[in-house]
Amino acid sequence: MLDPLALVSVAVMLLVAKLGGGLFEKFRQPAVLGELTGGILLGALSLFGVAWVDGLRGDAVVAALAEIGVIILLFEVGLESNAGEMLAVGWSSLLVSTLGVAATFALGWGASALFLHGAHALVHVFVAAMLCSTSVGITARVLRDIGRLQTREARIILGAAVIDDVMGLLILAVVAGAIRAAAAGQTLALADVGLIALKAVAFLAGALLAGQYVVPHLFRGAGRLESRGALVALAVAFCFLLAWAASLVGLAPIIGAFAAGLVLDEVHFESFARRGEQTLTALLAPVSALLVPVFFVLTGLRVDLRAFGRVGVIGFALLLTAAAVAGKLACSLGVTGRGTNRLAVGLGMIPRGEVSLIFAGLGATLALPTQGGAEAPVVNAATFGAVVIMVVVTTLVTPPALKWALRREPRGETMKSERGTMN
Amino acid sequence: MLDPLALVSVAVMLLVAKLGGGLFEKFRQPAVLGELTGGILLGALSLFGVAWVDGLRGDAVVAALAEIGVIILLFEVGLESNAGEMLAVGWSSLLVSTLGVAATFALGWGASALFLHGAHALVHVFVAAMLCSTSVGITARVLRDIGRLQTREARIILGAAVIDDVMGLLILAVVAGAIRAAAAGQTLALADVGLIALKAVAFLAGALLAGQYVVPHLFRGAGRLESRGALVALAVAFCFLLAWAASLVGLAPIIGAFAAGLVLDEVHFESFARRGEQTLTALLAPVSALLVPVFFVLTGLRVDLRAFGRVGVIGFALLLTAAAVAGKLACSLGVTGRGTNRLAVGLGMIPRGEVSLIFAGLGATLALPTQGGAEAPVVNAATFGAVVIMVVVTTLVTPPALKWALRREPRGETMKSERGTMN
Numbered sequence: 001m002l003d004p005l006a007l008v009s010v011a012v013m014l015l016v017a018k019l020g021g022g023l024f025e026k027f028r029q030p031a032v033l034g035e036l037t038g039g040i041l042l043g044a045l046s047l048f049g050v051a052w053v054d055g056l057r058g059d060a061v062v063a064a065l066a067e068i069g070v071i072i073l074l075f076e077v078g079l080e081s082n083a084g085e086m087l088a089v090g091w092s093s094l095l096v097s098t099l100g101v102a103a104t105f106a107l108g109w110g111a112s113a114l115f116l117h118g119a120h121a122l123v124h125v126f127v128a129a130m131l132c133s134t135s136v137g138i139t140a141r142v143l144r145d146i147g148r149l150q151t152r153e154a155r156i157i158l159g160a161a162v163i164d165d166v167m168g169l170l171i172l173a174v175v176a177g178a179i180r181a182a183a184a185g186q187t188l189a190l191a192d193v194g195l196i197a198l199k200a201v202a203f204l205a206g207a208l209l210a211g212q213y214v215v216p217h218l219f220r221g222a223g224r225l226e227s228r229g230a231l232v233a234l235a236v237a238f239c240f241l242l243a244w245a246a247s248l249v250g251l252a253p254i255i256g257a258f259a260a261g262l263v264l265d266e267v268h269f270e271s272f273a274r275r276g277e278q279t280l281t282a283l284l285a286p287v288s289a290l291l292v293p294v295f296f297v298l299t300g301l302r303v304d305l306r307a308f309g310r311v312g313v314i315g316f317a318l319l320l321t322a323a324a325v326a327g328k329l330a331c332s333l334g335v336t337g338r339g340t341n342r343l344a345v346g347l348g349m350i351p352r353g354e355v356s357l358i359f360a361g362l363g364a365t366l367a368l369p370t371q372g373g374a375e376a377p378v379v380n381a382a383t384f385g386a387v388v389i390m391v392v393v394t395t396l397v398t399p400p401a402l403k404w405a406l407r408r409e410p411r412g413e414t415m416k417s418e419r420g421t422m423n
Numbered sequence: 424m425l426d427p428l429a430l431v432s433v434a435v436m437l438l439v440a441k442l443g444g445g446l447f448e449k450f451r452q453p454a455v456l457g458e459l460t461g462g463i464l465l466g467a468l469s470l471f472g473v474a475w476v477d478g479l480r481g482d483a484v485v486a487a488l489a490e491i492g493v494i495i496l497l498f499e500v501g502l503e504s505n506a507g508e509m510l511a512v513g514w515s516s517l518l519v520s521t522l523g524v525a526a527t528f529a530l531g532w533g534a535s536a537l538f539l540h541g542a543h544a545l546v547h548v549f550v551a552a553m554l555c556s557t558s559v560g561i562t563a564r565v566l567r568d569i570g571r572l573q574t575r576e577a578r579i580i581l582g583a584a585v586i587d588d589v590m591g592l593l594i595l596a597v598v599a600g601a602i603r604a605a606a607a608g609q610t611l612a613l614a615d616v617g618l619i620a621l622k623a624v625a626f627l628a629g630a631l632l633a634g635q636y637v638v639p640h641l642f643r644g645a646g647r648l649e650s651r652g653a654l655v656a657l658a659v660a661f662c663f664l665l666a667w668a669a670s671l672v673g674l675a676p677i678i679g680a681f682a683a684g685l686v687l688d689e690v691h692f693e694s695f696a697r698r699g700e701q702t703l704t705a706l707l708a709p710v711s712a713l714l715v716p717v718f719f720v721l722t723g724l725r726v727d728l729r730a731f732g733r734v735g736v737i738g739f740a741l742l743l744t745a746a747a748v749a750g751k752l753a754c755s756l757g758v759t760g761r762g763t764n765r766l767a768v769g770l771g772m773i774p775r776g777e778v779s780l781i782f783a784g785l786g787a788t789l790a791l792p793t794q795g796g797a798e799a800p801v802v803n804a805a806t807f808g809a810v811v812i813m814v815v816v817t818t819l820v821t822p823p824a825l826k827w828a829l830r831r832e833p834r835g836e837t838m839k840s841e842r843g844t845m846n
Contacts, residue, residue, distance in 0.1 A: 236434075
């Protein structure tokens with residue numbers, strides 16, 4: 001029987017999420033920060049001896065719902081991206097993404113080596129990997145709010161963010177594989193690293209090919225089913241199957257969920273749309289509105305405020321934030337084309353969000369042998385807290401900075417009247 | 424970390440549910456029977472040594488999702504019912520419901536006493552209680568299909584079905600309380616039984632009063648939150664809170680979920696509707712499309728086909744079905760008003776569905792001391808299988824019988840042209 005305590009836990013988490021998210025949105029800040037902050041405050045109750053909060057942190061049902069929420073979230077991210085569009089944005093996005101990821105990775109490694117002196121090299125790699133992805137939602141929101149979503153800058157940013165996600169997931173696959181090998185006492189040869197990367201690429205390529213040739217037939221056949229809710233059920237089943245398949249080849253389930261989203265396209269659901277059913281994105285919205293906040297509140301809950309008492313953790317957080325900001329600003333060097341607002345592209349790539357937090361959550365469950373011979377989590381309480389602060393700060397600074405940069409028109413740009421083309 | 428096996432399990436269950444449901448709908452049968460049958464067939468794989476199916480039966484995450492699905496389902500049932508309308512359908516529905524429940528209860532007790540000779544008296548009470556509720560969905564579907572949803576018969580049936588649900592939940596509260604006391608070695612005095620019933624009534628009344636005076640203010644305040652998905656998140660949080668509150672006063676969580684649905688009304692969400700958000704019912708549809716099939720497939724999975732090998736189990740199933748049919752046909756004696764098609768009302772009340780299956784699932788987790796001193800589940804494998812067969816048979820026979828009875832116009836009925844008023 002389901003423990004009714006799990007029900008009240010989820011209910012409280014939803015209330016905290018919507019209250020926090022709603023308050024932050026009132027002040028034109030992203031809701032996800034409100035959910036995270038709500039979770040941190042809820043977690044602070046355990047400092048005052050509220051044992052229920054400690055139970056919440058370890059509740060298996062709540063954790064399962066949060067993880068399913070993340071899988072649904074990555075599925076949605078994948079749905080929003082489109083393999084065809086990714087290829088169309090072309091070289092500029094690829095160059096921006098590669099430069100940004102490389103610079104951030106290098107700076108992140110440096111910051112980690114500086115602060116986590118003496119830790120396993122793979123810890124530094126993991127910390128660096130956590131900084132790489134871009135959470136483009138907040139940038140897209142700002143661009144839409146000021147009517148610039150159709151500009152060249154916007155297209156470069158959005159394309160590069162998708163490539164960032166793919167690169168981040170590839171790095172995660174390799175790092176997690178290396179950590180698992182190290183935990184088992186083996187060291188990975190370069191060939192093994194290559195093998196993991198190859199598996200990840202092969203998985204994504206295989207999923208894309210299947211998407212091209214198999215999925216349309218499957219969903220056309222499924223469209224003949226008149227069962228209520230068949231579309232959303234089949235789509236989620238497909239997502240879960242790919243998440244499981246990813247775990248079979250040693251990748252994180254979220255990689256499979258992302259691939260499932262990338263592969264599915266509204267065109268596959270024509271037969272459903274003709275019956276007047278809602279789009280998959282609309283159907284998934286209430287599902288993710290229920291599950292995703294559970295993940296973000298739980299992430300906030302898991303921030304150990306006691307870690308901040310220790311000297312230097314705030315310093316580590318600021319160091320990581322600086323690395324995250326500087327790394328993405330460097331990517332503006334990759335912007336090609338005269339008259340493109342390079343600074344705006346760099347600033348637009350700064351925000352970190354769900355992918356960094358998901359990485360942090362994963363890292364907290366991985367362990368590496370320490371020099372003393374014992375095991376230590378790859379992401380300890382200090383690192384976890386520092387990453388959460390990095391996410392909060394990068395997300396908060398982006399909107400004002402981006403608006404400022406876009407008002408500063410670069411020399412030579414042909415002023416296009418783009419206001420009013422909001423969608 | 425979430426076991427990826429849970430993901431593939433849920434995916435397979437969704438596929439089985441939609442395939443089974445879709446096939447049954449092709450033959451104009453209710454989808455829920457297809458989901459149940461799909462689950463039974465999936466469960467049959469374990470007879471051929473597929474160990475994965477056995478793991479599925481005991482998977483904690485899958486079980487939690489199924490139970491949350493049932494809570495969402497009862498929430499939806501409550502949302503469809505409306506306290507005001509319930510009072511308006513008046514005495515005829517109350518009389519029909521009371522007669523039907525009383526007759527079914529007596530016959531069910533008899534059938535159980537006959538077949539489960541020597542079992543604890545509370546087992547008979549529980550079996551009888553499982554037969555009482557009416558699953559009106561299939562009847563409403565048939566009435567709508569033939570354009571008779573606005574007739575007096577339809578209104579009596581729909582009203583009586585809601586009262587059946589409330590009575591069934593009250594009986595469940597009392598029986599479960601008595602079983603828990605008996606399992607602890609106590610016997611319940613009549614005063615205790617009265618206390619449990621009183622608590623249940625007080626809970627429902629309290630929830631209704633809160634719904635009248637507190638909920639509108641709460642949701643009006645919440646309407647100011649601009650957070651995406653606030654409506655569905657707050658409504659589900661409210662449902663979970665009431666489910667938990669119900670468990671606090673010793674009632675089943677589903678009673679709280681039903682009360683939450685009864686209390687919430689679309690009027691409370693005007694501020695959301697004004698922003699162009701979807702109705703709560705529409706938002707919940709994809710959530711229940713994902714979770715509810717997990718419950719029905721799991722119910723089918725838990726049918727132990729080996730039980731049918733034993734002599735008499737099929738006989739027990741037929742006995743229960745006969746009691747279920749005869750009990751509800753007796754309720755047609757309660758139909759007042761000349762010219763009302765009594766037979767149609769009685770036939771319309773026959774189908775059993777989700778509530779009986781939920782009771783069976785609950786009963787399988789409750790245990791009572793046997794005469795030998797050991798413990799036995801209140802609902803054993805034989806009873807569970809018999810109840811599932813009863814649900815399948817009553818649901819399958821209703822549509823043709825009801826259509827036949829409605830074509831046989833009773834003497835004295837004024838023919839109203841109701842075709843075309845389908846909604």
